[in-house]
Amino acid sequence: MEQSVVDVRHVEKIYGKKNENQFRALQDISFSIQAGEFTGIMGASGSGKTTLLNVISTLDKVTSGDIDIAGTNITTMNQDALAAFRAQKLGFIFQDFNLLESMTVYENIALPLFLQNKTGKKVEESVEKVAEILDIKNILGKYPAIISGGQKQRTAAARALVHNPSMILADEPTGALDSNNAASLLETLKQLNEEHNVSIMMVTHDAFSASYCQRILFLEDGRLYKEIQRTGTREEFFKEILDELAEAGKKKL
């Protein structure tokens, strides 16, 4: 049996307190992600994509339901345990990359290891290994302010990867990039996924970005209503995604 890295069961997220204005952002969501899968989440603005990513990434709590990540149920863990779990098992790529300007590229990449109180030779080895993969070994001593946009992305990808997480979570990672840089970040993610078997979950509303995934989950008003799997080329998948988005658009009219 294949090992699932994420198992989401009947998850519901309601924002707001009882007797106040409540909003049901996620309703009865269930799905699994196998180790090594590159999964996309798509849906209109407000459909619940970020909410779903946030509850899986342990940054926010579910109202009901269960989520297992790498075999651990995260819905019952306390804050301290969650922070430790996050630092150990998950890697994040944010829309604006969130690099710390006062730290060098090396220090930015090493951050997840520092957060686990790791020091010394081990940190150095891990940083150099991912820097090699992402081709940024020559800028490790520089500060984010003086490196290119593409180098910033690869630094963010290296930081998401340095501690061998079970999964990388990315929320609109190409949102702030021009098409060349977007394509190169997506190629990097694809490479990490295919050659290093890293599981990736990526929120995007862009069909081009989504076409790099093997599978897309579609959200509408907090519900998963459809899932498509890539069977042919990326170009074919791209067209299929565009068709699906057009279909979803028609329903709204």
Ligand SMILES: Nc1ncnc2c1ncn2[C@@H]1O[C@H](COP(=O)(O)OP(=O)(O)OP(=O)(O)O)[C@@H](O)[C@H]1O
């Ligand atoms: N903290 C909050 N309190 C109340 N409602 C919220 C909160 N955060 C999000 N929502 C609502 O939940 C719904 C889902 O929000 P979410 O941010 O998950 O959407 P999204 O699919 O990521 O949208 P976008 O594509 O615009 O980023 C929206 O209707 C939003 O207004």
Ligand SMILES: [Mg+2]
């Ligand atoms: Mg969002």
